[in-house]
Amino acid sequence: MATIYDIAKAAGVTATTVSYVLSGKGSVSAATRSRVMKFAQELGYQPNLVARSLIKGRTGVIGLALPNIENPFYGEIIAIVERLAYKAGLRVFVTTLTTDDVVGQKLLGDLVLRQVDGLLVFGGCPPPHVLQTIVTPNLPIVWCLWEGPGEVTSLSVDFHFYQGGQLAAEHLLSLGHRRFGVVAHVAPDGSIPALRFSGFQETLAAHGVTIDPQLIQPGQYVAEGGKEAGHKLLTHPNPPTAVFATNDVMAIGVMAAAWELGKQIPRDLSVVGLDDISLARYTTPPLTTIVIDKAAVMSLAIDTLLQAIDGQPTAPPSMYPATLAVRGSTALYTQDAE
Structure with a gap:
């Protein structure tokens, strides 16, 4: 697998310059940037996601908790979330759990232990007071299409x-x-x-x-x-x-x-x-x-989650109208x- 040092040698630049180009940081001329990207593509360079996550202090992974995947509705949600997350540079772990599902709660706990950066939780999952005994206190959570018992936080994207x-x-x-x-x-x-x-x-x-x-x-x-x-x-x-x-x-x-x-x-x-x-x-x-409108709801949910992960102010809860x-x-x- 090609490294930044291989790219630097081929492009005739320093490894630091390659790092600047690939991360989008630093001041690099357009010609140099183009040459580095050309050799990165030719050499089949793939970024080391583990190393990148250690540097950033994030895993680049979010969790998606659903009540089931038998209903085609949730299959469509998974497909939408995966693609929206990919565009944002994220990957998605999916788990299912219902209100009284002990195994599902253990699976969610395992997902959290894998240090996801945030969590999208759908209605039909256990109420907030149950989930809050599983997840870490500072983990950003966005509640999606919540219709179940229990009050959710201000980070929610709902449907009417x-x-x-x-x-x-x-x-x-x-x-x-x-x-x-x-x-x-x-x-x-x-x-x-x-x-x-x-x-x-x-x-x-x-x-x-x-x-x-x-x-x-x-x-x-x-x-x-x-x-x-x-x-x-x-x-x-x-x-x-x-x-x-x-x-x-x-x-x-x-x-x-x-x-x-x-x-x-x-x-x-x-x-x-x-x-x-x-x-x-x-x-x-x-x-x-x-x-x-699943695409609109999930686009806003991921944007809200990303803002929470970055510590930015988030928009007030949204309520999508029914048609x-x-x-x-x-x-x-x-x-x-x-």
Whole structure:
């Protein structure tokens, strides 16, 4: 592997000059800089990242903590974060952990021991008071799309989940639907700890519409859960004409249940999801959903984390607005659908 000394010999300059060129520091003429970079490329020079991290006192690595990677939403997040981090000269370690996941907490602890420079933590992970027993006190953390219990620090980049629920309800109401089903994550105590559900339910209530408790089914944020919930909703004696699933994979599960039961979407049932995963555009029919602009959210999250790592002032918490993508899975309610 070529060293700066090899480059210096080939370019006819000192190793110090090569170091200045490669680090972007010092005063070096344009001609010399061009010659050094030419030989660095020809010799296949690769910087020693370990040595660089020792000099800077940083590893150049950030951590990304997610509740799971089974949901395509988080796969898309990983891809976006990796590329944004790479542009910033960083690499990413990924770990998954849920609220009661002891092994996941140990994995996070191991990640922190590898001296990451900062951490991006997503909603669905353990609350702050748990994570703060694992991470070092001075480790910069940015909380992303936080919807769970517990207060987060001022370093957060959020999405207006409540508004997302509102938009879903308003869309379905505007189509004439009045009997609704919901597929959501349900906590062990029977509660639904999600702003997206609150926004949906309270918007319906403002229009004089209540949800039959029997038409609120757990989906546990996975497609199979959405499918099971969809079967229960659609075989109810008085089934809903529209379903709001609080994420896209559960909505896709509901659509699969409808197909198995011989129901046509949107003729017999309108379905709305939330996330706008790439797959939502390719279901049959394409899924109407609430859009989370993942690229914009993660770009701001990484910028905020970098500012915190550098000790710079950070912007106040940001709240990204929800938007609705109307596709083929929703339609006007008609009596013929019953």
